[in-house]
Amino acid sequence: MNVEFINPFLSSMLNVMSTMAQMELIPEKPRLKKNEVAMGDVSGLIGMVSDQAKGSLSITFEGALALATMKKMVGEAPDEVNEEIIDLIGEITNMVTGGAKRMLSEKGIEFDMATPIVVSGPNHSIHHKAKGPIVIIPLKSELGRAYIEFSFDE
């Protein structure tokens, strides 16, 4: 895993959450996911393909943080993860990946994005099956936690 991949995904996530929802998430230090299992209630996933590498990205939200994000954005939110929240998490995943794609493109690393998929269900976990190591970046706020994870074939 090339370390230069990490910052674009992290800064894109912080940027999207700050711009769209005025939420300042505090990232922990990015690390390799080994035996760790990050669980959440709603996750956005997206596949990435280039001539050099293939991979996948996920952003997993605790339910409370996903609901709080919608509340900050539109002033109100449902009581639990519903179709609106699922759409929002799909959109955030698309924007974060798109932002990282632009930053990586400036470094000469190009990839195409597949379309987002959103998983909902209490306490699910995500397992990236690319051949390379999995980078995980936990993010916290008073309103709950999120996890960015990604992995590329090397």
Add this chain to the structure above:
Amino acid sequence: MNVEFINPFLSSMLNVMSTMAQMELIPEKPRLKKNEVAMGDVSGLIGMVSDQAKGSLSITFEGALALATMKKMVGEAPDEVNEEIIDLIGEITNMVTGGAKRMLSEKGIEFDMATPIVVSGPNHSIHHKAKGPIVIIPLKSELGRAYIEFSFDE
């Protein structure tokens, strides 16, 4: 959604399950997923990218069917979804998508596959966020149910 996409994914799934695990799944009629929610315990997901279209595929298994598949393949299986089962579902997803890719290539439809992602967690559901309709194919067996779902931007 072009109907010619459906058969390659379905026949590839039946073929993989029959070849790898001697399991004959019985497909229901493919249909468009509208308000339906298909829930399962372990899902393999993969993104697809081509010049013409982008999309995503998922194969969702009820836990009992995933465990039974491993038991048929290797003679034994754990009592619940664990890392081995997660690897198996990732591998099945890769093989099903790869088989469909070959069949579609013969029709002149080419796409690249991202790397698989596996989701585990009781009763989760998958929401494809491509712009086109979502095709769902329920499959049943005495040992449990599975669902193939896919969608492409049109």
